[in-house]
Amino acid sequence: MAIWLPDLTGKRGPKYLQIVEALADDIKSGRLSYGAKLPPHRELAYQLDVSPNTTSRAYSEAVERALIRGEVGRGTFVRGPSTIRETGDDGGLTRKRTGPIDLSRNLPLPGLAGSKLAQACAVLGQSQTLSALADYQTESDSGRVADACIEWLRRHGVRSESDRIVISSGAQHGVFAALTALTRPGDLLLTEALTYAPVKAMAARLSLKIAPVAIDEDGVRPDELDRICSERSVKALYITPTLQTPTGRTMKAERRRALSSIARRHDILLIEDDVFGLLHRDRHEPVAMLAPERTIYITSASKCLAPGLRVGLVCAPTRMVNPIRNAVNLTCWMPPPLMTEIFAQWIQDGTSEQLTEMQIKTAHKRQQIAQHILGGYIPEVTHGLHFWLTLPDGWSADQFTLEASDGGVKVTNGTAFAVAAQSAPNAIRICLSHEADESRLKAGLEKLRAILDEGPGNAQLIL
Known part of the structure; x- marks a missing residue:
């Protein structure tokens, strides 16, 4: 042919x-x-x-x-x-057993969640209040859900009362609701130079200006944040301090205190996205506890329990709660009651701790696999479900990503996370948990190793 x-x-x-x-x-x-x-x-x-x-x-x-x-x-x-x-x-989004190996999606393994969900549904089926879950609800309708939210935040290191918590349909929805409620068109939103890609789309949709703050191994550089806030009128800073998206780095306690101090001095809001927080055993105190009067803290159940459990929590200063709740109502009216009930049940019966521990152990094991296969190409990481691979000299992120795609492996180009595309690094993000089959994960990582070992010169040869 x-x-x-x-x-x-x-x-x-x-x-x-x-x-x-x-x-x-x-x-x-x-x-x-x-x-x-x-x-x-x-x-x-x-x-x-x-x-x-x-x-x-x-x-x-x-x-x-x-x-x-x-x-x-x-x-x-x-x-x-x-x-x-x-x-x-x-x-x-089904985890395929054939075809391209997907190391691009940052989703946790379903693991035991399916069997636990079957048990939860069986319990709910015997409940006398099951019909209420098919009706409209407000956050005041269920004290048990409120207690579960307080407990979930406590495990993250955040102390809160129920009247400071807004439930959203996942953390991404929580971030969007917070931005919708607390910003106006033309406001300046700062983010880490490499950030969670949907935040860029949110800023565009809300007509916000967005600008990057330089980062180093410890996250946002305080000197750069202070400089920008001194030169421009800044509304908010969005950060992911623990297992940062996309680099996987975790901000040290001293850096968190420095950012909190700068935010207070310049009177800017802090939006702390902590969806990976529980996956880091040695996590530091959240920024929300260092500057509680100006921090909107956001986390969810998806990364630790089950990706399909779309329950997010937004913990905010009291004066900001009603605007954020109104934004949630505007965008989805209410999170599905069935979801929040399962979330509460899992908190109450210990399932949440089992599932979280499974994700932590899986992450550690898969990081070890990546270290074994990719060796000196990647930093030594033991926490989290993703890592950042800075490419050797001679490679471009576009070239490597597409070489990997040709080899049947999907990874994410670092450009996707760069606020300023012209300064995007030659790097890629690799996710370790979307592939349920460990042998497929190993095969994908081995293919990436082969491409790296060949080098960009050989990869460009016309065969």
Whole structure:
């Protein structure tokens, strides 16, 4: 069969997008059938007389649009209705047992959560108040849920009363509700130079200005934060001090105190995202306890208990609680009562401690696996479900990400987390827990090791 070559006649825009549009057209017209094998991106680059980075970026975009898929050791194929039947897997976010190895999604392992959920549902099925969970509720309707929220925060090191807590549908929703409630269009939101990617989208949606603060091994640099706050009118700083997204670093106690002091001096809000907090056994005191009068503290059940348990907690100073609660009501009216009831039950019966301990042990074991396979390429990390790989000289993050994709391994380009794209580092984030099968995790890490050992010069050869 002749190699597929896209017809770029009349196509406009960046070259990589022209290739994607031509690919979509050929699939729609039937020129490319479902399951058809595409040429390696390096070979396509040679045929089109473009750089390998261009074709790699095109393939990556086509994967995101669900036009194509990669299979380890086999190549890249056109996706279609037959894809699910061929792989024997579900669609969506199901943990696939075949196809590309996914080290890009920062989700905890479901682990024992399924069996625990079955038990929880059995208990709820015998409850005399089950019908209430199908009705509208307010946060005052369940004292048991309020007690569970207080206990969950206590385990994170946050002391609070129920009237300072707002329940959201996960931490991401909590962050969005807080920004919706406490900022106005044109306000300046600061974040770590590398930050949780959805926060950038939130800022754009709310018409906020967003600017990065330089970071080092300990997180946000106090001198840079102080300088920016002295030169500009800053509304808030969003941070993830424990197991930071995406670097996996944890801010030391002294740095937390310094940031709290600067925030107080310049009268800015602090939004502390602590979804990974419980996964760090030696966690430091939350910023919320150092500057409680100005810190909106956010965590959730998803990273420690089960990713599908969409219960987030927002703990805020009293004066901010009603605006945040109103923002939650505006965006979803209320978190699903069934979710919050299961959350409360798991806190009460000890299930939450079992599931959290399982995630901690899994994270430690998988970090050890990564250390064994990737060796000196990565920092020594023992906590958390992800880590940051700074690429050796000669690599670009775009090139490496797409080389990995060609090899059937998905990772996340560091550019996705950079507030200032022009200063994005040549690095990638690797997640260790989305792949339920440990052998697939090892295979993915070994593939990354092989690419690193080959080096960027060899990777660019036209084969």
